[in-house]
Amino acid sequence: MYKKLVDFIQELYQTKEFLPLHEPRFIGNEKKYVNETIDSTFVSSVGKYVTQFEEMVAEFSGAKYAVATSNGTSALHIGLKIVGVDKNCEVITQPLTFIATANAISYCNAKPIFVDVDRDTLGLSPSKLKEFLEEFAVMDENGNCLNKSTNKIIKACVPMHTFGHPCKIDEIVEICDSYNIAVIEDAAESLGSYYKGKHTGVFGRVGIFSFNGNKIITTGGGGMLVTDDEELAKKAKHITTTAKIPHPYEYIHDEIGYNYRLTNLAAALGVAQMENLQLFVDKQRNLAQKYNDFFEDTHLEFIKEPKNSKSNYWLNAVILKDKEERDAFLKYTNDNGVMTRCIWRLMNKLDMFKDAQTGNLNNAEWLEDRVINISSSVIV
């Protein structure tokens, strides 16, 4: 069966060479636009491509405002900061995520709380979230949500759309609204994915995308913060650009800011990649269909887009019987030139977060032992 899969993947990608998990594709105007920025000398954080890239992502996602950042992690950091997350706060997120989600919470000196994911979405579970809040949350006289067990404010919640598959974001937002908890959507992996017809990343107060080299489109490194809130957008732009007060020649900064602006050089790449985003999503959905057909005749479960959603299928994934089979699968495929990877170690098991509060994590623990990612580069 493993041999059949390796043959199938090599046939899909028409190669016997080593196959990485997810390679970028540059089939459009990338070189043209990048060369243009070099010729213009505007390679740094000022230039027309940064604004154009922001406008394109805002339009594609349906967000009112978009602010380009140096990477997805910095967008998350700023997203948390502008809704007021600081050292007195706690932030709920899922244990099954890429480290950036938990790191960004730590950059604000806040503490993460890990609440379980759903088995069908791989994203934060609204029912487990509700359960956790019903047990631990109490509202104080200022309308803050306090954690009874720590007396800290639960200020924000960061659900993540794992591998591009949308989580039940509308239910999560509704629960968080009732506790005055701001939702920061980690949509790093889900550009091009929709939930109930609406693009991921625009359900919460703030959403973020990543354009790292392995994402569905890339700027080398880059990120974007999106929001419908004009004040938040202004604040994000201000503190990602060193909090400088506009002035023709004086340097005046009115708070501690960050050098998190995306460069024009990277944005030029981004604009060219955005021109092909829809094509890439269509191709990924087509590839997923092929995998789905292949796995139907096997005992492995191919992870399909959840109900009510249209996924970008950024990273294809399968569920194996148990950890033993997972390890055998990883070994065979990687030994035979097809790169595969297991899912992330749960955040609460990492040294930095081992003391974090968690809910019951049955689903995350079950998935951690069984989920494998398989070749997912766009086939052009």
Ligand SMILES: *Cc1c(COP(=O)(O)O)cnc(C)c1O
């Ligand atoms: C990629 C990613 C990020 C952001 O990563 P950067 O490399 O900083 O752009 C954040 N969260 C998740 C879940 C991701 O997959």
